[in-house]
Amino acid sequence: MPRLDRMITLYLCSPIARLLGRDRNNHVPILAYHSISENLFGYSHPYYQINTSPAVFSDQMRWLRNAGYRTVDLAEAWAGLASGRDLSKTIVITFDDGYRDFYTEAMDMMKQCGFTATIFLATDRIRHTSARNEGANYLTWSEVRELHAEGIHFASHTVTHPDLRSLDRNLLDYELGHSKEIIEQNIGAAVDAFSYPFSFPEEDTNFTRFLEDLLKNLGFEYGVSTILGRACGKSNRFFLPRLPVNNWDDRLLLQSKVEGGYDWLHLPQLLKKCIFHNTTPMQQASGTIKRAI
Secondary structure, three states: OOOHHHHHHHHHHHHHHHHHOOOHHHEEOEEEEOEOOOOOOOOOOHHHOOEOOHHHHHHHHHHHHHOOOEEOOHHHHHHHHHHOOOOOOEEEEEEEEOEOHHHHHHHHHHHHHOOOOEEEEOHHHOEOOOOEEOOEEEOEHHHHHHHHHOOOEEEEOOOOOOOHHHOOHHHHHHHHHHHHHHHHHHHOOOOOEEEOOOOOOOOOHHHHHHHHHHHHHOOOOEEEEEEEOOEEOOOOOOOEEEEEOOOOOOHHHHHHHHOOOOHHHHHHHHHHHHHOOOOOHHHHHHOOOOOOO
8 A cells, every 4th residue: 555654754754864864873763563463453554553463573673683773661761862872773662552462472572682662551451361352452460560570661551541632630640640550559660651542632732731740740750652753852751752663664664764764754743733633621621722702
């Protein structure tokens, strides 16, 4: 299926980024995976798919290893960005939702490559026996503890994976705070990071300021979002940009993404959000946006 984003990335933006050597030593690619499976989850267009087949994932990990990349967690990545340290060939690998196929299909390859990852859990889907939704199984708490003992980091992706802009303040506090508490109770370690579910409303500055304050008050230190691009020292540490990766990312596209050739897409992404921006129930209730009558 033809993809305009791929064509512009490979044949225009990537050559320019390579020619300029675009800030590779002070930017960190944060890769965003979901399910390592053949399950398409009902998505037809390649851009929106959230699955990566085990074979493609293995090829991606081997390419990253052979290209000299090393993985760090969000805390180490941010410390390097804030201090201006050379971060060339440094990546963060993340997985959203908590699908069980990480345990069955991805972990062995991660270990072979010497990589670690952060998994963001929607805690209502993580139980003592594997829950199933949309044809996919989720991790159990015993598997989470086993992976944690192997060096995998776990963090919050809310309780029920809602659209946070549609919630009132009490529910927001529950979705963020309770998910953090549940994970900490089950792994016996502090949770310091959060992943925003759905499209991140970066254009809604009132909401994002409120959300940042709430995350700080609940004890979070870092966060990731769906903002496209690589993280840098100017990024907001609570809403760090990421690079989505799925089954359609062959070696050429993956290389372009980690080297900065995909960063251009953030501008059209932001413009689309500004055009289709909607008022949230929270904003209407608080009076931050007045209705025109």
